[in-house]
Amino acid sequence: MEQTIIDTANHIAGLAAKMARVKVVAAYPITPQTTVVEKIAEFVENGDMDAEYIRVESEHSAMVACIGAAAAGVRTFTATSSHGLALMHEALHWASGSRLPIVMAVVNRAMGAPWSIWPDFSDSLSQRDTGWLQFYCADNQEVFDTIIQAYKLCEDQRIFLPAMVCLEGFILSHTYMPVKIPDQEKIDAFLPQYKSSWTLDIEHPYSHSNLVSPEWYMEFRYMIQEAMKNAERLIPQIDREYGRLFGSTYGGLVDKYRCEDAELILLTMGTMGSEAKLAVESLRNKGLKVGSARVRVYRPFPVTEITKLAKNAQMIATIDRHVSFGMEGFLETEVKASVFNEEDSPLVAGFIAGLGGRDVTSETIEKIARKSLKWMQKGKVEKTTEWVDLRE
Amino acid sequence: MVKSPKTRKEMPPTPLSVPTVGSMGKTGTWRTFRPKVDYSKCTRCTICWIFCPDSAITRRADDAPEIDYDYCKGCGICANECPVKAIAMCREEE
Numbered sequence: 001m002e003q004t005i006i007d008t009a010n011h012i013a014g015l016a017a018k019m020a021r022v023k024v025v026a027a028y029p030i031t032p033q034t035t036v037v038e039k040i041a042e043f044v045e046n047g048d049m050d051a052e053y054i055r056v057e058s059e060h061s062a063m064v065a066c067i068g069a070a071a072a073g074v075r076t077f078t079a080t081s082s083h084g085l086a087l088m089h090e091a092l093h094w095a096s097g098s099r100l101p102i103v104m105a106v107v108n109r110a111m112g113a114p115w116s117i118w119p120d121f122s123d124s125l126s127q128r129d130t131g132w133l134q135f136y137c138a139d140n141q142e143v144f145d146t147i148i149q150a151y152k153l154c155e156d157q158r159i160f161l162p163a164m165v166c167l168e169g170f171i172l173s174h175t176y177m178p179v180k181i182p183d184q185e186k187i188d189a190f191l192p193q194y195k196s197s198w199t200l201d202i203e204h205p206y207s208h209s210n211l212v213s214p215e216w217y218m219e220f221r222y223m224i225q226e227a228m229k230n231a232e233r234l235i236p237q238i239d240r241e242y243g244r245l246f247g248s249t250y251g252g253l254v255d256k257y258r259c260e261d262a263e264l265i266l267l268t269m270g271t272m273g274s275e276a277k278l279a280v281e282s283l284r285n286k287g288l289k290v291g292s293a294r295v296r297v298y299r300p301f302p303v304t305e306i307t308k309l310a311k312n313a314q315m316i317a318t319i320d321r322h323v324s325f326g327m328e329g330f331l332e333t334e335v336k337a338s339v340f341n342e343e344d345s346p347l348v349a350g351f352i353a354g355l356g357g358r359d360v361t362s363e364t365i366e367k368i369a370r371k372s373l374k375w376m377q378k379g380k381v382e383k384t385t386e387w388v389d390l391r392e
Numbered sequence: 393m394v395k396s397p398k399t400r401k402e403m404p405p406t407p408l409s410v411p412t413v414g415s416m417g418k419t420g421t422w423r424t425f426r427p428k429v430d431y432s433k434c435t436r437c438t439i440c441w442i443f444c445p446d447s448a449i450t451r452r453a454d455d456a457p458e459i460d461y462d463y464c465k466g467c468g469i470c471a472n473e474c475p476v477k478a479i480a481m482c483r484e485e486e
Binding site: 097098099160197198205206207208209210212216219220222223 | 400403404405406407408409410411
């Protein structure tokens, strides 16, 4: 029976793994991810979840154990944060290159030094080019729904890639919110048993992902790129199907709010998207034509969606909870790249905010919007990449 | 033997290989030291067979080791692991 429970996003992520009938979990605890894997350990220990829980000595081992399990043909889950994710880096490439549909919750936490336990996207965005799909969530309900959807997507033979479901530490991970939990039978029907394209089996021995000479390597890379393109098409379909069955939809790749007639579009990721909606409400009440677009899926990057949005807008203001040192925020770069060859492409203004967990409220976003509107009226972005609320 | 694909469409999503004998050629020619089994000392414990990293040791009916000199690279692991020192490593030219 469908029920509404009140719990933290971390516990909800654990519950989603259980209800997806994950068979192997290999994980190493790290703040703020810890309560995800504690919850799963509890489920396995008291017999509520029929899974193998592998305790490992590091995140690198956790990912490698997941790769082995997925290669043996079972549904696999793990979770990590920040430096744990960085330690996995090498193995992340092995997971995607071996085309294994592992789903991992990344509880976003800023990278040190200096040491921080608070959220920004510097951990997961550093893994941009590993061949993993990346989803970013705005609330606890979306965390649950996205984990279920991620398995559906990644296990599709047109995809066969792993996915990170990212949620900001503390803002979501330890915050209680009501979440609608669907009926187990309905989830089972939506998410049938995983069927791998190849399986490690001692009766029919294989080895996989071996040495490949230059005459073959490029094709394997191109197939990953094709799978990413397929995902761009499939994600909105799965989102709609999930919505019909369970009630919640998120606009597919980009969660848009009052963008139809907007002159200025505020482009965000994660929980900043919820705050941006409040800012839009407030600005609209003052007669300003502002909309909000939250990038839910960062890989594959929704180039077509962004281009469509750009057609009607005069300006896009990107708000990045991340910076690529020596350049700008990733959203800023990728939005500019998406619209560059379009006719009448809009102005793009980039803002860096919320690093190391600094609060990004609707007021912060309203301030960003007002500055952007001023530049929009002048027809010129007066400052490339503004750092918001930075001490002088 | 699996046929090599001609086009991208025929390729698996990731390279897969099935075990074959000697896909790298006769690696036994790389050998400097040759393992020699003294069958009067050998206790048929099969430890050398377990440890051989190249699967160049097979077991006879009585579990005595049989070394395939076409593929044994002469690494000496079998001699090192043998608990009764029944395997000697001898220079090839001797």
